[in-house]
Amino acid sequence: xxxxxxDKIWDKxxxxxxxxxxxxxxxxxxxCHEVTSPQAFEGxxxxxxxxxxxxxxxCMPDHNIPTIHQDKPIQDPVSRNQVDTLTRNACDFGLxxxxxxxxxxxxxxxxxxxxxxxxxxxTIVCGDSxxxxxxxxxxxxxxxxxxxxxxxxxxxxxxxxxxxxxRISVTGKLGKYVGAKDMAxxxxxxxxxxxxxxxxxxxxxxxxxxxxxxxxLTLCNLSIESGARGGMIAPDETTFEYVKGREFAxxxxxxxxxxxxxxxxxxDAAAVFDKxxxxxxxxxxxxxxxGTNPGMGMSIDxxxxxxxxxxxxxxxxxxxxxxxxxxxxxxVDYVFLxxxxxxxxxxxxxxxxxxxxxxxxxxxxxxxxxxSWQVNRQIREEGLDKILEEAGFEIxxxxxxxxxxxxxxxxxxxKYAVSTSNRNFEGRQGPGARTILAGPxxxxxxxxxxKITDPRKLNIVL
Amino acid sequence: MxxxxxxxxxxxxxxxxxxDTDQIIPARFLKATTREGFGNNLxxxxxxxxxxxxxxxxxxxNPVYQGTILVAGKNxxxxxxxxxxxxxxxxxxxxxxxxxxxxxxFKNNAMNNFVLPVVVSESFLAEIFESVKKxxxxxxxxxxxxxxxxxxxxxxxxxxxxxxxxxxxxxxGFDDIDYxxxxxxxxxxxxxxxx
Numbered sequence: 030x031x032x033x034x035x036d037k038i039w040d041k042x043x044x045x046x047x048x049x050x051x052x053x054x055x056x057x058x059x060x061c062h063e064v065t066s067p068q069a070f071e072g073x074x075x076x077x078x079x080x081x082x083x084x085x086x087x088c089m090p091d092h093n094i095p096t097i098h099q100d101k102p103i104q105d106p107v108s109r110n111q112v113d114t115l116t117r118n119a120c121d122f123g124l125x126x127x128x129x130x131x132x133x134x135x136x137x138x139x140x141x142x143x144x145x146x147x148x149x150x151x152t153i154v155c156g157d158s159x160x161x162x163x164x165x166x167x168x169x170x171x172x173x174x175x176x177x178x179x180x181x182x183x184x185x186x187x188x189x190x191x192x193x194x195x196r197i198s199v200t201g202k203l204g205k206y207v208g209a210k211d212m213a214x215x216x217x218x219x220x221x222x223x224x225x226x227x228x229x230x231x232x233x234x235x236x237x238x239x240x241x242x243x244x245x246l247t248l249c250n251l252s253i254e255s256g257a258r259g260g261m262i263a264p265d266e267t268t269f270e271y272v273k274g275r276e277f278a279x280x281x282x283x284x285x286x287x288x289x290x291x292x293x294x295x296x297d298a299a300a301v302f303d304k305x306x307x308x309x310x311x312x313x314x315x316x317x318x319x320g321t322n323p324g325m326g327m328s329i330d331x332x333x334x335x336x337x338x339x340x341x342x343x344x345x346x347x348x349x350x351x352x353x354x355x356x357x358x359x360x361v362d363y364v365f366l367x368x369x370x371x372x373x374x375x376x377x378x379x380x381x382x383x384x385x386x387x388x389x390x391x392x393x394x395x396x397x398x399x400x401s402w403q404v405n406r407q408i409r410e411e412g413l414d415k416i417l418e419e420a421g422f423e424i425x426x427x428x429x430x431x432x433x434x435x436x437x438x439x440x441x442x443x444k445y446a447v448s449t450s451n452r453n454f455e456g457r458q459g460p461g462a463r464t465i466l467a468g469p470x471x472x473x474x475x476x477x478x479x480k481i482t483d484p485r486k487l488n489i490v491l
Numbered sequence: 492m493x494x495x496x497x498x499x500x501x502x503x504x505x506x507x508x509x510x511d512t513d514q515i516i517p518a519r520f521l522k523a524t525t526r527e528g529f530g531n532n533l534x535x536x537x538x539x540x541x542x543x544x545x546x547x548x549x550x551x552x553n554p555v556y557q558g559t560i561l562v563a564g565k566n567x568x569x570x571x572x573x574x575x576x577x578x579x580x581x582x583x584x585x586x587x588x589x590x591x592x593x594x595x596x597f598k599n600n601a602m603n604n605f606v607l608p609v610v611v612s613e614s615f616l617a618e619i620f621e622s623v624k625k626x627x628x629x630x631x632x633x634x635x636x637x638x639x640x641x642x643x644x645x646x647x648x649x650x651x652x653x654x655x656x657x658x659x660x661x662x663x664g665f666d667d668i669d670y671x672x673x674x675x676x677x678x679x680x681x682x683x684x685x686x
Contacts, residue, residue, distance in 0.1 A: 044681045045674060050656030053674060055681055065573060067524035076668070081678075093522065107522040114524045158572040158596060174574035174600035175526075176667070184671040184678055190654065192595075222509055223566040226595055256569060258595055322509050322569070433518040433571075454513040454570060456536050 031297035033194050034263050035229050038169045038294065042152045044186055051188040056085070057151040059181045060137045061124075063090040063115040064435070065156030069179035070118040080122040082185045087146055088119040089127040091136045092435045096398050096425035099130045108436065122182075133276070135401020135427045138162035138369035142246060143403050145275025149264040149291040154181060159369045159451065160259070161252040165245035166272065167264030167294050169229070172253065192258045193227055193303035196296075198234035201310035206484040208379065209244035210371060210449065210468030212236070213251035214316035218326035220306060226256030228304060231296060236310040237262060242271035243375035250370045251451055254323040263295040315484060317356060318453045318466040320344035325453070329471060329483050330357055347455055348463050349443075356465070356481045363446035364395045364476040365458070366469055367425075368432035371449035372400025374407045376469040381413045383473035383484055389421035390479030396438055397422050398430040420477070434459045447475040493605050494664035498586055499632040499643070501558035503550055504623045510563055511570035512597065516579040518571075529575050530582025551583075555627050562589045562619050562631075568597025577604045587633050589640065591616045602657055603667065609633060609640055609651045618642060635661055 032040070044053040061069075066088070073080070080086060093108035103109035112129065119126035127134040133144055138159050141147045149167035154160060156178045163170035177187050197216060217224070230252050232245075240248065245262050252260030262268075269288060272278050279287050314328035321344035327334065332355050333345065345351060366372075366380050377399065389395055397417065399405040405427060408414050414424055431438040432450035434457070440446045442461025449472050453464035465481070474482040520532045538549050545552040561580065567590040568576060577600035580588065588601060589609045601608045611619075622629045622644035629644040635658060641648040653661075660666060671678075 041685070045677050047656055050654050053671065053677070055678070055685075064521050068526050068574075071525065072668075078672075111522050111524060156572060156574070158570065160572075172572035172596055174572055174577065174596060174603060176574060176603035177599065180668050180671050183668055184675070186671050186674070186678060188656075188667045188671065189599075222569055223592055223594070226566070226592070253570075256566070256594055322511065433513075435518050435521065452511075452513065452570060454511045456517055457513050460517070460519075460536060460541070 031299035031301070033296045033300045033302060034167065034231055034261060034294055035169065035194050036300070038150055038152065039191065042169070051190045053186050054152060054189050056154050056181050056185055056187060058146060058153045059086050059178070060141055060155040060160070061086060061088040061115070061178065062092055062137055062155070062157065063111045064092045065175050066118065066178055067111065067114045068175045069156070069182055070122070072179040073182055076183070078183050080124065080182050083123045085185060086124045086182070087141070088115055088124050089134050089137060089140060090115050090129055092429045092433065094129045094428040095436050096396070096428050096430050096438060099426045132402050135403065136369045136372055136429055138250065139372050139400030139404065142166060143275065143401060145272060145278030148272060148278065149268060150294055154187065158253040159250050161257065162246050162250040162369055164252065164259050164261035165242065165249040166268055167261060167291070169259060169261065171259040192229040195225055195228040195230045195257070195304040195306070196302040197230055197232050197306045197308070199232070199236040199308045199310055200234040201236055203236060203310045203313065206315055206470040207313055208468050208470065209240055209247040211313055211316040213248050213254070214318065214323065214326040214466060215313045216308065217251065217255045217324050218316070219308070220255050222254060222322045222324040223256045225252070228257055230257045230260040232260060232262050233296070238265065241375060242267055243373040246373065247370055251323070254451060264291050315471050316467065317471060317481065319348060319350055319356060321347055321453055321455050323451065323453060323466060326466065329481070330355070357483060359445070359481045360479055361447050361465065361475050361481060362392070362394065362444040363440050364393055364472050365398070365431040365446055365448040365450060366472050367396065367398030367400060367430050368450040369400065369429070370451045371469050372398060372404060374404050376449065377404065377408050377413050378411070379469040380473040381416045383470055383487065384420040384422065384477050385416050387420055387477045389476055393476055393479050395422055395476050396425060396431050398425045399427050401427050422476070431458050433457060434462070440464070447472050447481070495586065495605060495607060495635055495661040497632070497634045497636065498559065499630050500560045501556070501628050501630050502560045502562045502619070502623060503556050503558055504620055505550060505561060505563040506620050508564035509566045509569055512568060512573050512576040513570055515568065515576040516573065521573060521575050526578050528582065529579035530584065533579040533583045559584055559586045560589060560631050560633070561585045561587070562616070565590055565592040565613070565616070567593050569594040572596045574600045574604070577601045577606060581606050589616070589619070589631065602660070605661065607633065607635065607661060611640060611649050611651065615642070615647070615649050618645060618647065
């Protein structure tokens with residue numbers, strides 16, 4: 030029988046099934062961060078259980094950690110306690126742990142793949158909705174709640190209803206300054222924040238195949254913003270090239286053997302999806318959001334569309350925008366480059382390519398936060414730090430940072446932030462903060478002009 | 492764990508769509524290391540002024556509305572996987588959340604905390620919001636055994652879907668970990684076959 034990529038990996042991980050109930054799914058790797066794991070470890074202790082497969086669990090703090098002075102203890106006592114709790118749990122249960130400041134530490138969804146811990150064909154979970162990121166390697170990766178984290182700690186399994194399958198195909202050539210983030214925001218704006226709820230998405234088509242691994246990770250990262258359980262891309266030479274030689278990737282004979290298996294991980298030609306969408310790359314422009322969910326996105330030079338739906342709060346009021354308004358030229362206050370969405374080396378290259386030889390706008394507060402220490406090292410190896418510093422930018426230390434403002438990187442109430450992160454929910458970047466989501470090119474253009482600027486027209490504007 | 496069979500209660504109406512988990516419980520409240528105490532911060536930014544005084548116009552601050560059933564607009568619980576959202580809802584005292592559509596992870600999290608998510612049709616949901624406008628103390632009855640939800644103001648009812656396994660969990664008060672621990676042999680044999 031013809032199978033989709035999703036079916037092949039899912040079926041291989043089924044331990045038991047029950048009639049009219051969820052599947053018992055075996056999990057190859059789980060990541061734990063400090064926010065969604067303490068209660069799971071506590072539950073384990075209460076039940077008198079040990080971690081069943083400690084070698085398959087990797088822990089690192091990322092949500093709470095400051096992005097400066099990581100060599101010093103965390104100032105906020107509540108954040109410090111949460112991070113210390115993770116340290117203690119990892120130590121007590123004998124789990125692999127990369128503390129703040131460790132060379133392999135970073136935002137889990139950046140550090141995991143780049144350390145070779147997430148591999149094609151795996152099932153991967155974490156108490157974090159953006160776990161969908163790891164699907165870019167050709168894995169089934171999805172976010173779970175803390176009770177489910179406890180289940181994996183105790184049994185290396187979760188109970189999951191089998192999701193339906195969806196294929197989103199994008200074909201054609203992306204325009205200049207249009208990247209994976211714009212693709213994702215475009216797709217979400219078309220299918221809505223609940224458009225893929227109940228589905229597992231496979232991204233396909235020549236545009237997707239032409240993306241670098243970093244771009245694919247960005248695209249899959251945002252799957253959850255359309256409600257999808259996860260997103261994935263069939264592994265190919267780009268994937269294998271990316272994985273090869275990474276710290277924990279298989280090596281030698283093991284590599285050859287597993288590579289042969291990975292090459293079988295693709296959707297069969299005759300396989301049928303429960304739902305399909307097709308988009309054209311040429312229709313995608315640099316994107317921005319204007320509202321308070323990631324589905325409220327538009328091309329950067331569009332006007333804000335009229336509201337649809339009867340029962341809605343007042344996202345435009347929250348944002349201080351009105352229907353029909355164009356946002357080009359709108360002054361902004363903050364720019365954030367980073368997060369599990371856009372904190373990778375390619376995002377820093379993109380940002381640097383725009384700001385090279387120019388200067389940061391004087392009133393803009395810019396936070397440039399590498400997704401991991403490895404990204405940080407690469408920034409310096411490639412000399413991007415010089416370009417950024419000459420343009421008046423400072424590079425901070427890795428962490429989730431202003432994406433959800435659990436540390437000190439908070440956007441004040443009423444201020445506008447052009448953010449390369451994943452959510453523009455009310456208060457996400459700080460109480461009252463107004464978030465405009467965008468890719469690294471648009472963020473860089475805003476950082477040097479101080480306003481919403483189309484990166485394609487930058488040289489005309491200046 | 493607490494069992495659930497049948498419940499009749501007045502409702503708390505929240506006719507807003509796409510209520511995301513950052514609204515249910517903002518990230519700054521996620522720093523606790525226990526499951527308790529989140530109910531006080533449920534919908535914190537809609538519920539309290541900056542200085543912590545309750546916002547008069549928010550439904551949870553209106554003493555007329557009492558009850559253990561939350562009724563919300565479609566796509567409830569989108570966004571983050573934080574189970575703190577389910578803990579906040581359970582901690583506040585809700586036993587049931589009714590909407591026409593739930594985000595997947597939230598739905599799992601709610602069920603793992605014995606909060607029953609009940610999916611109804613758009614029209615049934617709209618009618619509940621109409622009923623509560625006319626009678627603030629109108630009630631719903633949620634009967635899990637028969638998978639039936641009734642708007643007692645109109646007498647209309649709908650059948651809701653829940654898989655047989657989860658229904659059994661609610662009726663008997665056992666959870667997924669109990670179940671998975673009983674499957675250890677299967678897990679070991681899976682590992683042997685696949686290594």
